[in-house]
Amino acid sequence: MKTLVIAEHDNTRLAGATRHAVTAAALLGGEVELLVAGDNCGAVVDEAARVAGVSRVIRVEAPFYRDLLAENLAALVLSLVQLKLYGNVLAGSSAWGKNLAPRIAALLDVAQVSDVVKISGRGCYQRPIYAGNVLVGVESDEAVQVLTVRTTAFDSAGDVAVDGAPAPVEVAEAGPDLGLSTLLRREISRSERPELGAAKIVVSGGRGLGNGDNYQRVLTPLADRLGAALGASRAAVDAGYVPNDYQVGQTGKIVAPGLYVAVGISGAIQHLAGMKDSGVIVAINKDPDAPIFQVADYGLVADLFEAVPALTATL
Amino acid sequence: MKVLVPVKRVVDYNVKVRVRSDNSGVDLNGVKMAINPFDEIAVEEAVRLRENQLASEVIVVSCGSAASQETLRTALAMGADRAILVESDAELQPLAVARLLKAVADREQPGLVICGKQAIDDDANQTGQMLAALMGVGQATFASRLVVEGSAIQVTREVDGGLETLALKLPAVVTADLRLNEPRYATLPNIMKAKKKPLEALPAASLGVDIAPRLRHGRHEEPAPRKGGVKVADVAELVGKLKNEAKVI
Numbered sequence: 001m002k003t004l005v006i007a008e009h010d011n012t013r014l015a016g017a018t019r020h021a022v023t024a025a026a027l028l029g030g031e032v033e034l035l036v037a038g039d040n041c042g043a044v045v046d047e048a049a050r051v052a053g054v055s056r057v058i059r060v061e062a063p064f065y066r067d068l069l070a071e072n073l074a075a076l077v078l079s080l081v082q083l084k085l086y087g088n089v090l091a092g093s094s095a096w097g098k099n100l101a102p103r104i105a106a107l108l109d110v111a112q113v114s115d116v117v118k119i120s121g122r123g124c125y126q127r128p129i130y131a132g133n134v135l136v137g138v139e140s141d142e143a144v145q146v147l148t149v150r151t152t153a154f155d156s157a158g159d160v161a162v163d164g165a166p167a168p169v170e171v172a173e174a175g176p177d178l179g180l181s182t183l184l185r186r187e188i189s190r191s192e193r194p195e196l197g198a199a200k201i202v203v204s205g206g207r208g209l210g211n212g213d214n215y216q217r218v219l220t221p222l223a224d225r226l227g228a229a230l231g232a233s234r235a236a237v238d239a240g241y242v243p244n245d246y247q248v249g250q251t252g253k254i255v256a257p258g259l260y261v262a263v264g265i266s267g268a269i270q271h272l273a274g275m276k277d278s279g280v281i282v283a284i285n286k287d288p289d290a291p292i293f294q295v296a297d298y299g300l301v302a303d304l305f306e307a308v309p310a311l312t313a314t315l
Numbered sequence: 316m317k318v319l320v321p322v323k324r325v326v327d328y329n330v331k332v333r334v335r336s337d338n339s340g341v342d343l344n345g346v347k348m349a350i351n352p353f354d355e356i357a358v359e360e361a362v363r364l365r366e367n368q369l370a371s372e373v374i375v376v377s378c379g380s381a382a383s384q385e386t387l388r389t390a391l392a393m394g395a396d397r398a399i400l401v402e403s404d405a406e407l408q409p410l411a412v413a414r415l416l417k418a419v420a421d422r423e424q425p426g427l428v429i430c431g432k433q434a435i436d437d438d439a440n441q442t443g444q445m446l447a448a449l450m451g452v453g454q455a456t457f458a459s460r461l462v463v464e465g466s467a468i469q470v471t472r473e474v475d476g477g478l479e480t481l482a483l484k485l486p487a488v489v490t491a492d493l494r495l496n497e498p499r500y501a502t503l504p505n506i507m508k509a510k511k512k513p514l515e516a517l518p519a520a521s522l523g524v525d526i527a528p529r530l531r532h533g534r535h536e537e538p539a540p541r542k543g544g545v546k547v548a549d550v551a552e553l554v555g556k557l558k559n560e561a562k563v564i
Contacts, residue, residue: 297545
């Protein structure tokens with residue numbers, strides 16, 4: 001049974017989440033095909049064809065796929081599933097994948113399984129509920145299995161060898177333009193830093209920093225020194241220290257870097273849900289009873305305004 | 316324009332849930348229940364639209380057991396005008412809820428549906444998107460700003476990497492993220508008033524849709540806890556541990 005992975009991209013580059021979804025797709029058995037729908041997205045098609053494990057790239061281009069909005073994309077996937085008889089449809093559980101996959105499932109009249117962290121075979125999964133405090137086994141007999149997969153739970157698929165052959169590319173016809181929604185603007189933070197969801201080291205700040213200026217003054221040099229991505233607790237985002245896309249937690253980004261440095265973060269359940277699968281957790285907080293110390297491998301009870309600059313200077 | 320707001324009764328967000336000893340599910344005996352926090356934000360947004368004369372009526376709807384009446388009363392106390400309970404004691408999965416809501420929407424013909432982006436019990440994050448698909452209308456999930464302009468809306472969404480703003484024709488489905496607004500507290504007089512607002516109970520079976528569960532939930536378990544770490548005395552010891560013991564820098 002073939003699997004269709006839907007590529008997330010910006011018409012220039014494939015998003016990291018898609019490579020993780022390809023790895024998850026391989027666990028379902030059968031061939032893995034990658035749908036690249038977009039507009040002038042040749043570079044993404046080339047990149048997609050070189051992802052190891054992809055047996056075919058389906059290329060669909062139309063101006064109304066440029067922004068990858070859910071309505072037209074879901075209608076396209078519905079027609080592709082009916083035409084090519086895919087047994088499984090996957091996307092990474094990024095904000096984009098979470099927006100899209102349930103719409104596809106409803107059009108196909110099947111249940112969807114969100115945020116899959118383990119695949120034991122087709123129709124047999126595990127996923128977190130209650131903010132990651134419970135893991136539940138889920139079984140599905142649906143004719144088409146529609147899944148979003150948590151990117152931190154599956155490795156990123158690499159590229160085929162330099163001298164290896166890319167996957168064949170098949171051009172498919174565009175679906176309808178439903179005209180239900182239009183993108184007016186995107187305000188995407190541009191940064192030289194690694195992407196938060198994919199970084200090997202994350203430095204994250206919370207309310208203990210006091211304000212946005214302190215956040216930048218204290219954490220930026222440490223992140224620069226470590227080559228780390230910057231994150232934040234919900235409290236710090238709500239207080240306006242940093243934009244929403246910094247948020248790590250149940251309703252923000254789920255991260256699992258090799259090293260997570262939590263600075264001035266108390267460790268509310270919803271924050272822990274977003275980072276507790278990190279390799280090594282360091283917590284710096286002046287409150288010795290902060291719950292973050294219960295999950296930290298190394299805890300330093302100290303004034304962050306002294307400890308963090310000292311740490312930066314020592315590294 | 317009518318605004319329809321689906322609300323769900325869930326375990327209160329402050330409760331740390333426990334798995335039953337036979338791993339068959341989560342122990343909900345005697346646990347405090349509350350309106351799903353994202354749904355509360357959705358109710359607030361709808362009530363503000365009516366207060367600003369952009370909506371004519373706010374209808375809240377919940378699918379679940381009779382106990383969900385309590386959740387609907389909470390929404391009425393926040394300012395919703397009337398409530399519909401789609402009553403069922405069976406397990407309702409997101410696709411079933413979306414179908415029930417579609418049937419309610421067919422009857423009520425709302426100009427706008429505002430849902431919470433996800434329920435904090437099953438964390439599925441599906442119902443709003445599924446409802447939009449079944450209604451054949453546009454969707455704007457994870458909304459942090461909503462502007463109504465005649466027969467269209469502009470919605471700013473929280474996406475990976477930043478924000479995006481969409482224009483949608485009405486009717487449409489919007490799902491609320493945390494920063495859409497700060498919900499008000501229901502005042503005592505409003506709680507009293509809410510008791511007199513209309514609450515209609517409809518048996519789910521009367522809506523004529525298939526609500527049988529499609530997914531089977533098996534073993535529930537708590538993830539392996541992280542091993543308690545150590546406290547270090549100072550920055551020098553921390554750096555030493557990271558370099559020599561954890562070898563991560």
